[in-house]
Amino acid sequence: MDKLRIQGGQRLHGEVPISGAKNAALPELCATLLTDEPVTLRNVPRLRDVATMRRLLEHMGVQVQTHGERGGLTLHAGAALEPLAPYELVKTMRASVLVLGPLLARLGRARVSLPGGCAIGSRPVDQHIKGLQAMGAQIAIEHGYMVAQLAPGQSRLRGARIATDMITVTGTENFLMAATLAEGETVLENAAQEPEVTDLAELLIAMGAQIEGHGSSRIRIQGVERLHGAEHAVVADRIEAGTFLCAVAACGGAVHLRHARGEHLEALIEKLREAGVSVQASVDGLQVQSPGAALLRAQSFRTTEYPGFPTDMQAQFMALNAVAQGSSSVTETIFENRFMHVHELQRLGAKIRIDGRLALIEGLGGSGAHLSGATVMATDLRASASLVIAGLVAEGETVVDRIYHLDRGYDQMELKLRALGAQIERIA
Numbered sequence: 001m002d003k004l005r006i007q008g009g010q011r012l013h014g015e016v017p018i019s020g021a022k023n024a025a026l027p028e029l030c031a032t033l034l035t036d037e038p039v040t041l042r043n044v045p046r047l048r049d050v051a052t053m054r055r056l057l058e059h060m061g062v063q064v065q066t067h068g069e070r071g072g073l074t075l076h077a078g079a080a081l082e083p084l085a086p087y088e089l090v091k092t093m094r095a096s097v098l099v100l101g102p103l104l105a106r107l108g109r110a111r112v113s114l115p116g117g118c119a120i121g122s123r124p125v126d127q128h129i130k131g132l133q134a135m136g137a138q139i140a141i142e143h144g145y146m147v148a149q150l151a152p153g154q155s156r157l158r159g160a161r162i163a164t165d166m167i168t169v170t171g172t173e174n175f176l177m178a179a180t181l182a183e184g185e186t187v188l189e190n191a192a193q194e195p196e197v198t199d200l201a202e203l204l205i206a207m208g209a210q211i212e213g214h215g216s217s218r219i220r221i222q223g224v225e226r227l228h229g230a231e232h233a234v235v236a237d238r239i240e241a242g243t244f245l246c247a248v249a250a251c252g253g254a255v256h257l258r259h260a261r262g263e264h265l266e267a268l269i270e271k272l273r274e275a276g277v278s279v280q281a282s283v284d285g286l287q288v289q290s291p292g293a294a295l296l297r298a299q300s301f302r303t304t305e306y307p308g309f310p311t312d313m314q315a316q317f318m319a320l321n322a323v324a325q326g327s328s329s330v331t332e333t334i335f336e337n338r339f340m341h342v343h344e345l346q347r348l349g350a351k352i353r354i355d356g357r358l359a360l361i362e363g364l365g366g367s368g369a370h371l372s373g374a375t376v377m378a379t380d381l382r383a384s385a386s387l388v389i390a391g392l393v394a395e396g397e398t399v400v401d402r403i404y405h406l407d408r409g410y411d412q413m414e415l416k417l418r419a420l421g422a423q424i425e426r427i428a
């Protein structure tokens with residue numbers, strides 16, 4: 001099992017290219033199920049989740065071709081599709097639930113394994129099921145599978161008004177894709193406003209869908225009879241960019257993040273600036289400069305839906321707070337179990353106390369104390385990133401075990417960090 005070995009204490013300098021977003025690429029790969037014409041995606045990141053999604057789509061009969069160095073994939077979901085997503089392919093990746101909407105819309109039936117339990121919370125899919133039922137789908141849970149079909153006498157999904165109990169990102173994406181081929185109008189109330197939802201809507205529009213209001217909390221979709229092929233470049237990954245911003249903030253140095261989109265990271269950038277980090281827009285990205293964590297002021301924050309502070313950046317910013325000056329509090333409001341990095345950060349010497357959904361952090365900056373390297377265990381994707389950041393500033397050697405979690409969502413992170421001057425290597 002691969003691990004990362006880090007020798008802490010280096011400042012970071014240079015330029016890093018930000019890859020396409022995992023959370024946009026995954027729904028966009030699923031959207032190719034909506035048409036029998038080829039769809040080309042560019043800037044698809046090289047990630048384990050993308051490879052898993054590719055295997056899942058190929059298993060259903062989608063032909064996938066890779067081209068070029070720059071993450072080009074052409075997907076062709078021709079006529080012979082088997083709408084089955086088996087447990088073996090679904091268990092490691094929550095996003096596999098995103099095949100349900102497109103399959104129902106295109107074929108009127110699907111059999112999709114419930115996604116496996118996840119470390120960060122229970123993550124039910126009740127809202128996905130309720131919304132698709134409102135569009136006329138009949139969905140039963142049988143032997144761990146969602147078995148879905150259209151109601152008798154119905155040849156297409158029907159447009160509906162869907163108001164979810166909470167804001168759900170993949171739920172919004174599933175409804176958006178399903179509604180493109182439904183009969184009549186669908187209105188999504190309480191829709192997620194994340195940039196990845198907007199990027200998906202832009203791909204769907206390029207395929208011939210009629211969508212208005214994406215990027216706001218109410219999205220209107222007029223169903224059409226068919227969609228066609230298109231070409232689309234996946235938006236830059238704001239969470240990868242945010243992770244590099246926190247890494248440079250903690251280590252100190254000056255780095256250009258090529259392709260990063262500052263307008264997608266406003267809540268995070270505001271906190272970094274308040275901490276004492278300089279973040280400036282450049283022609284094609286962001287320029288970040290930091291004196292190093294010990295001279296920064298720790299920042300309190302609460303995670304909320306976009307445009308608020310992203311839950312997917314909570315663990316990385318907490319690592320920064322642990323080595324900055326002063327005390328801070330972090331409240332996680334999206335997932336009930338997303339503090340698993342805390343125990344591992346404590347093993348490196350971080351002073352953090354958890355009280356329910358609140359973490360209280362006593363920053364080491366200016367106290368004379370430091371994190372000290374140790375072997376730590378990655379428990380989920382962003383927890384792994386937070387341990388890498390902590391390892392980069394800790395004294396001595398840190399080994400981060402179980403980095404298959406990191407490989408789910410970061411495109412060659414250790415190579416990118418090494419190019420910036422970090423001492424980090426992958427070991428078996």
Ligand SMILES: CC(=O)N[C@H]1[C@@H](OP(=O)(O)OP(=O)(O)OC[C@H]2O[C@@H](n3ccc(=O)[nH]c3=O)[C@H](O)[C@@H]2O)O[C@H](CO)[C@@H](O)[C@@H]1O
Nearest residue numbers: 023095123124125126127128166167168169170171334335
């Ligand atoms: C592939 C992808 O895009 N993953 C992102 C997506 O996950 P995902 O789309 O799974 O997260 P949601 O936005 O759906 O979850 C928000 C909250 O709603 C709850 N919920 C959701 C659906 C449902 O049917 N029932 C229910 O109770 C969840 O358990 C969670 O507490 O958004 C999360 C929140 O920004 C991010 O952390 C993930 O990186």
Ligand SMILES: C=C(OP(=O)(O)O)C(=O)O
Nearest residue numbers: 093094095312381382409
């Ligand atoms: C939680 C995440 O991903 P997923 O929804 O794929 O588990 C994430 O990207 O931080």
